[in-house]
Amino acid sequence: MAVRKPKKKMIVTKCRCGRQLKLKDSLAGKTIRCPQCSKPVAVPTGGANEVDNDDFLDDELEDDDYEPPARSRESRGNRNRKRGKRSAGFEFGWRQIMGVLALGLGGLIILGSTIALINGKTELVGGIGFAVLCISAGVYWIRGKTYE
Structure with missing residues (x-):
């Protein structure tokens, strides 16, 4: 005769996103994150939501072994990488803007x-x-020169 393991109690609850979660009884009363939307879900403390773990409930909604994928870190080289070099020796900045305005004012005068x-x-x-x-x-x- 085969020895049967005692059936574990499971808690079924739903997230706000609509995902049905089937959770271990040991998580009762705790707050977990939904594997689909990552929002917090309060696990009820049993009672009416508690079900026996039988073969009928073993379906694709069972998330006992689910671990969210680890976030990949972007390489720091991308963040610190300088932009491509500009054309030889000319940069457009506040001095150039002021220069254009001064030329316009001088022309109007x-x-x-x-x-x-x-x-x-x-x-x-x-x-x-x-x-x-x-x-x-x-x-x-x-030209990038000032009277300093």
Whole structure:
């Protein structure tokens, strides 16, 4: 005669995602993570949800030996890897943006002073000196040089 092992008690519960879990009785009253959605599931303390472990309940929903896959670590080289090199010697940054703005301002001042001079208003001609200063600063900033 074959010796039968005593049947283990199992607890059946459902996760919020709809996955039915069949758990060992030793997990009663504890909180586990759902193998499908990884959200916490409170395991009831038995009673109406407790069932005998018979062959009828052995199906694909049994997750006794389930261990979630270990998270793979990304290599640190990817995180610290520098971006590809840019074109030879030219970087676009705040100095270049300020240089373009200074060139635009200088151009507008020259345009305004020229129009004022044509209309006979000589008091605005002094702005040409300021325009030349803006344009020269803009050229130096675009080249990456400053007055330091």
